[in-house]
Amino acid sequence: MSERQIKVDYIARVEGEGALDIRISDGEILDLKLKIWEPPRFFQSFLVGRRFDEVPDMTARICGICPVSYMMTSIEAIEDAFGITVSQQTRDLRRLLALSQWIQSHTLHVYMLAAPDFLGYESVIAMVSDYPEVVKRALRMKKLGNDLTRVIGGREINPVNPVVKGFSRVSAKSELWGFIDRLKEGKEDALETVRLVSSLPIPDFNRKAEHLAVSHESEYGVNYGKLVSTGGLNISVKDYRKYIKERQVPHSNTLHSYIEGRDSFLVGPLARVNVNFDQLSPDAQKAVRESGISFPNFNPFVSIVARAIELVHSMDECLEIIERLDPKDEDVRFEVKAGEGWAATEAPRGLLYHSYKINSEGIIEKADIVAPTSHNLYSMENDLWQFVPTVLDLPLEEATLKCEMIVRNYDPCISCSCHFLKLNIRRE
Amino acid sequence: MSKPKVAIFKFSSCSGCQLVFLNCEEELLDIAEVVDIAYFVEGKRDNKPGPYDIGFVEGAISCPEEVSRIKEIREQCQTLVAIGSCAIHGGLQALKNWKSLEWVKREVYPQPELVSTLEWAQGIDDYVPVDAYLPGCPIDKGQLLEFIKSVLLGRTPNLRRHSVCMECKMKENVYVLVAGDVPCMGPVTVAGCGALCPSYGRGCYGCFGPMDDPNPEFLARIFEKKGLSNEDIVRQFRKITPNAEAFRRGAGIYE
Numbered sequence: 077m078s079e080r081q082i083k084v085d086y087i088a089r090v091e092g093e094g095a096l097d098i099r100i101s102d103g104e105i106l107d108l109k110l111k112i113w114e115p116p117r118f119f120q121s122f123l124v125g126r127r128f129d130e131v132p133d134m135t136a137r138i139c140g141i142c143p144v145s146y147m148m149t150s151i152e153a154i155e156d157a158f159g160i161t162v163s164q165q166t167r168d169l170r171r172l173l174a175l176s177q178w179i180q181s182h183t184l185h186v187y188m189l190a191a192p193d194f195l196g197y198e199s200v201i202a203m204v205s206d207y208p209e210v211v212k213r214a215l216r217m218k219k220l221g222n223d224l225t226r227v228i229g230g231r232e233i234n235p236v237n238p239v240v241k242g243f244s245r246v247s248a249k250s251e252l253w254g255f256i257d258r259l260k261e262g263k264e265d266a267l268e269t270v271r272l273v274s275s276l277p278i279p280d281f282n283r284k285a286e287h288l289a290v291s292h293e294s295e296y297g298v299n300y301g302k303l304v305s306t307g308g309l310n311i312s313v314k315d316y317r318k319y320i321k322e323r324q325v326p327h328s329n330t331l332h333s334y335i336e337g338r339d340s341f342l343v344g345p346l347a348r349v350n351v352n353f354d355q356l357s358p359d360a361q362k363a364v365r366e367s368g369i370s371f372p373n374f375n376p377f378v379s380i381v382a383r384a385i386e387l388v389h390s391m392d393e394c395l396e397i398i399e400r401l402d403p404k405d406e407d408v409r410f411e412v413k414a415g416e417g418w419a420a421t422e423a424p425r426g427l428l429y430h431s432y433k434i435n436s437e438g439i440i441e442k443a444d445i446v447a448p449t450s451h452n453l454y455s456m457e458n459d460l461w462q463f464v465p466t467v468l469d470l471p472l473e474e475a476t477l478k479c480e481m482i483v484r485n486y487d488p489c490i491s492c493s494c495h496f497l498k499l500n501i502r503r504e
Numbered sequence: 505m506s507k508p509k510v511a512i513f514k515f516s517s518c519s520g521c522q523l524v525f526l527n528c529e530e531e532l533l534d535i536a537e538v539v540d541i542a543y544f545v546e547g548k549r550d551n552k553p554g555p556y557d558i559g560f561v562e563g564a565i566s567c568p569e570e571v572s573r574i575k576e577i578r579e580q581c582q583t584l585v586a587i588g589s590c591a592i593h594g595g596l597q598a599l600k601n602w603k604s605l606e607w608v609k610r611e612v613y614p615q616p617e618l619v620s621t622l623e624w625a626q627g628i629d630d631y632v633p634v635d636a637y638l639p640g641c642p643i644d645k646g647q648l649l650e651f652i653k654s655v656l657l658g659r660t661p662n663l664r665r666h667s668v669c670m671e672c673k674m675k676e677n678v679y680v681l682v683a684g685d686v687p688c689m690g691p692v693t694v695a696g697c698g699a700l701c702p703s704y705g706r707g708c709y710g711c712f713g714p715m716d717d718p719n720p721e722f723l724a725r726i727f728e729k730k731g732l733s734n735e736d737i738v739r740q741f742r743k744i745t746p747n748a749e750a751f752r753r754g755a756g757i758y759e
Contacts, residue, residue: 140520199548
């Protein structure tokens, strides 16, 4: 009987900490567990008793990579509870802020976390001597995203400017116009990124999973919309809890999400491109056609291509918004009242859900937050169940790397999801 | 001089402070030339074992496994640096310290008995000696670069320990507490952010933690005079760094 073990203690190049435990005997998986032992931080409990206006500053601290998304989703859920409608200008500035964070986070993942796997390096730093221009491009794009987040949000990590109903201080047109030339350069860099990632040796693997994304009738889904899946789900955010359930598993500090009566589902750039392809910018769609990769696509390794496509789209949209906007000061006063509110946005890693129950004094009575990586963890495990048997003939080290890549496809942010990834594949 | 061997570790946190290393877009390649980034799980796959010359630690100690891990890391690092509000004070996850742990667990997990966590979240110096502190939530890139340069040059780093107010004056901001009656934690909060919130017309919410030798009791009384309720005063001090000693004092007199 052939018993084998693959073991990786710390999955590298992901945000946060976890482990994967796979035991294989005679070519069959005996057990497979994605263990998340990032310590729980209990946000939902300590948000209870806080004032509504403290919540965005606090939830931003759930994730250092996508604080903008946490702030934004909190703010929108609170606005929903208070019955506040925001101006088109606020919607535009929020969209710009969210897309600037996509640029930063997607560049970080494509070049610094994922590309080294495909190109055979241990890190982006190790790539510098062979690929100096590629690394410089990555740093240039990342800086562009961060700089734009800072100008609109006040700070790239944990912004301070977004508040309920708008912004503490509205960005001036002159501050935004400074980005036009850089975004045009960024667009060329993003197109180069699509060419680079579509030339990578992408493993051939398909799993017909349900892909879920925020979808909006008149724009590529980011901050507002319904929840739409490739499996026919089409629901309002308010009904999220009716359809999407969670269960706790003993090997993980992150709860597993599934669609009631169905199975795990996938969120993130691949799901977004699959669900909302027609709303990508014309040049992003053209880049897809030139890449030779077809969509809808159910190969999770294609996520890196989806990210690159969204980089092109984000540059296009940021340019379009900045050229159109002439921001003016707005009245951000509103009435605090008791209520319950729901919001879902597309964080760089996918669907982020928040809901709050607020009393008449503006104090939080109940908070419910589900992070993108929480949505994806069960799907990652299901990918591995199907993928592991295909790599059993490979040398141990290569099989391990491939399994790590399955996890990294999702750009998991374990700090968010609970808040760690360690990989142990044991062949017995 | 050989390159100092650097390690970056994560405990209970959001990964934001270690991301500041990768956010040094213009300086990252230069940093990699002068220091050996030997251990950085978020950024690389080939992580080398200690000992290390400098260990940067992000995150609070909030579960039993972290207690033994921080002690092992202390043994491995010649200089141990706590980076950010979580590693220094326990961060905002320390808010659980004021609630019943059983309730906190039940609020999030259907099977709380499966979750391993300490009653308190605390800064790392409650468990091991720390050589330097870089405040912030997240840490400031300028201060991080100043710290790395000072280590390479063998001099004391020039880090600000005064209050946010000094930075506010230098920027000629309007005093939000006086002119706008907006509660502001700036007078007791350590500088380093560039007086960010007041520059956006809002009060500082103390995310960098306390300055050296602050007077939180006096500020709490000013909040009272401005009409804040006891609960609001407690929430001001008990937010991003609730477990910092000075902020506990500020909250304590109105609890």
